Amino acid sequence: MAPSQIHDAPIPPAPNKQSESRFASLPIPPVDEPFTLNAEFLSDTYPQKVNLGIGVYRTESGDPWPLPVVEEAETQLHRSKNVARHEYLTIQGDGKFLNLARDLVFGFDSGIEPNGTHQQNGDHNKDKENKDRIVSIQTISGTGANRLGAEFLARSLHPRNVWIPEPTWANHLTIWDLVGVERKPYPYFDPATKAFNYDSTVQTLKTQAQKGDVVILHACAHNPTGADPSKEQWTKLASIFQQKGLIPFFDLAYQGFASGSLDEDAFAIRHFMNCTPRIEFCVAQSFSKNFGLYGQRAGALHLVTNPAESESSLPQIALANLSHLVRGEYSMAPRGGSEIVRTVLSSPDLRKKWGEDLKNMSGRIKAMRQALYDELLKLGTPGKWEHILAQIGMFSYTGLTEPQVLAIRQRHHVYMLKSGRISMSGLNPKNVSYVARAIDDVVRTVTLARKQ
Structure with a gap:
């Protein structure tokens, strides 16, 4: 047969059977x-x-x-007519926003209280030392911070297990399942007392958790139970983390929204930050609830490190690794919500109004x-x-x-x-x-x- 006839020959029909999709064996994920x-x-x-x-x-x-203070910030941003308002952020995110977000969590003396006054911590050297330990990167709200932190820890530290409170926000389970770390529950809630089950939590972590395991902690206003440890219990839990060499991972979704006090709602994180010997840990910070920015997806991940004197470049290396993950995942975070938060937190007047909005909601x-x-x-x-x-x-x-x-x-x-x-x-x-x-x-x- 001539070459042209070969090309022109009709293709024989496929066997008479229903074709199977390559995706036919996909599992059905659980509904939200x-x-x-x-x-x-x-x-x-x-x-x-x-x-x-x-x-x-x-x-x-x-x-x-919509929070009145957010509407006011939006008006200010609109009137400023910043020609760069739709430009890309850096991979790390908005630096000023990140510094303000970090100071809000950890209570550094550069922060401004809800009444508009500057917080006077009094120990500037310690603040500077602690700030140098923290690596911050902007995320797609708290979910993005949890996901990025889980991916980073799974890749860099290879923890055997992640201990997740039972019950918890359902997305914790999904996130850690996706990064391939074995999930284990700890008995957070006592159905009999309808309160935090301190004794069972301590018993589980002391006897079953291994050095290097990650433990998910709700910093305040535990979702879904609303049951939180007392300050005394937080202090004792920190000692257990030190003794066992565990890695805390705080989920902070409700600072200021839970009690109306930014300081009260950040107590656990600040206590862990100031522990001796030092503890390395993560904080996933969300502005969805306390700013009402549910759809704007404004958040940050803060990694608290403990570099030795010979490891002064460690925070920068950690940031480079986090940025590498962000670049491959979504390039950089959206800027709309973070600009609103930055505008409010950097203004004493708007900060005071935000404090009033928090008290209104809580x-x-x-x-x-x-x-x-x-x-x-x-x-x-x-x-x-x-x-x-x-x-x-x-x-x-x-x-x-x-x-x-x-x-x-x-x-x-x-x-x-x-x-x-x-x-x-x-x-x-x-x-x-x-x-x-x-x-x-x-x-x-x-x-x-x-x-x-």
């Missing part, structure tokens, strides 16, 4: 419950429906609340805790409910079981996670009584069924 629950809530047409699932701040009318959360507790007591709802007041921050672990949660959703259209976690900001003066009656109804039904 909060977002799935939110979609179910939005499709519900019941007029009295209540959303206690999504972890975002809401006003008393149930609406989003104060409303506390008021809703009190209101729900009062309503349950007024109804005589079976069980003890003091934990609602003892817990802190956006979330509360109610103690409701999964069947009770599903019953409340079906009967009363009140949406919460299957674990019984509720977002306190979803409560308001118009619905808190309704929610309390819904809880009372289901709890009484279970209590009566047990007695029969």
Whole structure:
């Protein structure tokens, strides 16, 4: 056959069978419950429906609340007409933003308190020494900081295990699964007391954790339980980390939002920073909650190192490695949210207004805790409910079981996670009584069924 005839010959048909995609064996990942629950809530047409699932701040009318100080900062940025406002950041990020973010976490004397005054630490030499230990890099909010920190530790230190509180923010599990470090739970929450399980946590870390293991810690307002260690317990935990050679990884998503105090909410991190012998650790910092910048994705990762005198270049080498990971992942962080945070934190006037916004948000959360507790007591709802007041921050672990949660959703259209976690900001003066009656109804039904 001539060469031209070979090329012109028809291609014989493939065997008569359905082709298989190369992706046919993909596993089905677990669904993200909060977002799935939110979609179910939005499709519900019941007029009295209540959303206690999504972890975002809401006003008393149930609406989003752009912080007034953020709106003012946005106006200032718009009026400045900076021609470079859409340019790339460096791979490390906005240097001024990073310094302000670092000082906010660690309480250095260059910080400004919410009342607009400069913090006087008094030990400038120690501050300078501590600052030199810290490597900071801008991230895509707290999730990006957790992911970058996990990737960096997995590649550089090769920890055998990462100890994750049970329960925890679900994304901790996903992030550490993706970097290939074996995940192990430690019993953070005591269902009987509905509080932090200090004894079991200590026992687990002392007897099972190995030198070089990473331990995830919620710096304040533990998600999902709202149960935090006391200052005394934090101090004792730091000693255990020193003795065992463990690597703390703090997730700081609620500084100032939890208690209304920047200092109170950063106590654990600052204590670990000033421990002797020194502890090396990570802090994933988010500005989603305390600035209301959920969609702007402003955050930072801070790596606290302990270089010897002969290792003065260690922080720069660590930054180079982090930057290398960022470059291959997303090149650099977005600048819109970080510019807002930088504008607020660098202005005494705006800083003071931000402090007022924080007190507004944290104060409303506390008021809703009190209101729900009062309503349950007024109804005589079976069980003890003091934990609602003892817990802190956006979330509360109610103690409701999964069947009770599903019953409340079906009967009363009140949406919460299957674990019984509720977002306190979803409560308001118009619905808190309704929610309390819904809880009372289901709890009484279970209590009566047990007695029969």
